[in-house]
Amino acid sequence: MSNVNALLNRLKPTRTISGVVPIAIMVEPVACPFNCTYCPGGKKTNTPKSYLPDSPVVLRATPLNYDPYRQVVARIRQYEALHHPVSKVELIVMGGTVTSLPESYLTWFVGNAFKAINDYPLVGSGSIESPDIEYEHRRNEKARIRVVALELETRPDFARPRHIDLMLRLGFTRVEVGVQSIYDDVLRRVRRGHGVKEVIEATQYLKDAAYKVCYHIMPGLPAQRLIGTSRWLRPYSVTQASCPTA
Numbered sequence: 689m690s691n692v693n694a695l696l697n698r699l700k701p702t703r704t705i706s707g708v709v710p711i712a713i714m715v716e717p718v719a720c721p722f723n724c725t726y727c728p729g730g731k732k733t734n735t736p737k738s739y740l741p742d743s744p745v746v747l748r749a750t751p752l753n754y755d756p757y758r759q760v761v762a763r764i765r766q767y768e769a770l771h772h773p774v775s776k777v778e779l780i781v782m783g784g785t786v787t788s789l790p791e792s793y794l795t796w797f798v799g800n801a802f803k804a805i806n807d808y809p810l811v812g813s814g815s816i817e818s819p820d821i822e823y824e825h826r827r828n829e830k831a832r833i834r835v836v837a838l839e840l841e842t843r844p845d846f847a848r849p850r851h852i853d854l855m856l857r858l859g860f861t862r863v864e865v866g867v868q869s870i871y872d873d874v875l876r877r878v879r880r881g882h883g884v885k886e887v888i889e890a891t892q893y894l895k896d897a898a899y900k901v902c903y904h905i906m907p908g909l910p911a912q913r914l915i916g917t918s919r920w921l922r923p924y925s926v927t928q929a930s931c932p933t934a
């Protein structure tokens with residue numbers, strides 16, 4: 689009966705019913721090296737590229753100055769306030785082309801996110817300058833809250849072997865690849881800056897490194913609409929087959 693009561697008290701129980709709690713955190717707004725025609729956000733709105741100021745994760749990250757430590761602590765506290773048990777975490781790093789960010793920044797960001805999880809509930813006031821990421825990875829093996837998945841989002845041409853080496857070092861386990869369309873003409877029209885060849889290569893590189901790979905697809909792109917429904921539905925069914933969480 690106590691289990692039933694706990695479930696009834698929990699808001700949005702499906703969010704954590706698998707036992708894994710998703711914690712999405714956002715990198716700070718910096719310029720993306722690309723300029724896809726449909727992409728919102730960026731310097732104009734002081735948000736990471738591809739996110740609007742009213743996106744939930746932006747609303748949570750902005751008052752915390754995009755500090756990874758504080759974002760993680762605040763999110764765990766929110767879940768606990770809503771009666772969600774937090775013991776296994778899927779950490780999701782959002783913010784456009786994450787692997788285009790400097791290696792030193794990403795190492796700092798992920799290291800502090802891990803440190804926050806390991807410190808919880810005896811937390812500090814925020815991120816420290818030089819977290820030891822290898823130490824925090826080892827520490828997490830025995831922490832009260834364990835990171836069971838670490839995900840980022842990026843473009844296919846930023847999932848090359850040198851990016852994958854960094855992802856492996858930082859402990860990433862899953863990559864959401866911004867495929868958007870599997871048609872070169874559509875990608876050209878939205879000034880995506882890469883083609884289908886790069887999607888195929890990125891998928892191969894990531895799979896060779898034993899990564900879980902998700903495709904992000906945009907069926908509503910203007911150029912795609914001209915092509916017709918049947919043509920964009922085909923890549924969607926491919927996506928469903930390739931995404932472990934779909």
Ligand code: SF4
Nearest residue numbers: 720722724727737784
């Ligand atoms: S690569 Fe991604 S973040 Fe950058 S402009 Fe294109 S859609 Fe936006």
